[in-house]
Amino acid sequence: MVLIEQLLTKQEVSVIRQHLDQVPWLDGKGTAMGMAAEVKNNGQADTNNQTVQQLANSLLAKYGDTAKLVSAVLPHKIFPPCFNRYSSGETYGFHVDAAVMRMPNSAEVLRSDMSMTLFLSEPEEYEGGELVIQTEFGEQSIKPRAGDAVTYPSSSLHKVTPVTSGVRIAAITWMQSMVQDTHIRELLYELDQNIQQLLSNDAVPRAQLDSLHHVYHNLIRKHASI
């Protein structure tokens, strides 16, 4: 699980929220597959609406430009983000996301390796509504600031606890990684994060950085399937 702080600025969040106030919202069950529908109780912005599509496209561009996201996920394909909303009493019980999804209006499919929730409501705006992810170290619960995003393996069981007051709005997406193996992807992320830190340290000799880049990019070359 990786927290990407301030993927969006407060200003960007505010613009999206203003647009989302104007679009039609549907029952979220309509887009849940199989067993997930039984535990899904929320609203979803109508993906046929032009404003919703434009918002999703602007987020897609932003995601591709976010270094920490690219480093953690190594995305090959990103599903256009969906906007969801939980009002008081709404929740999404434990589920795993569908393994394979068809891209909207296309025959292309995407294997979901990583899921991401981008929070568009401040934690003070609602009670409950924590994103809970089951990991090998137990359950992790998170409720970050508006503009922050959380990525987690799509294979993990996760849920959103009931919102008991206020409204929780978020953008959800699924990504197919160039590196399918979660463990290798995590190691590549750790390596890249360390390289990025060393880059800002003037004391590190250039030859050492070149060598680390060499290792990183050749590991990507070996493990990426595109």
Ligand SMILES: O=C(O)CCC(=O)C(=O)O
């Ligand atoms: O609202 C969230 O944070 C997660 C939603 C979710 O798990 C899903 O749509 O599959």
Ligand SMILES: [Fe+2]
């Ligand atoms: Fe999910």
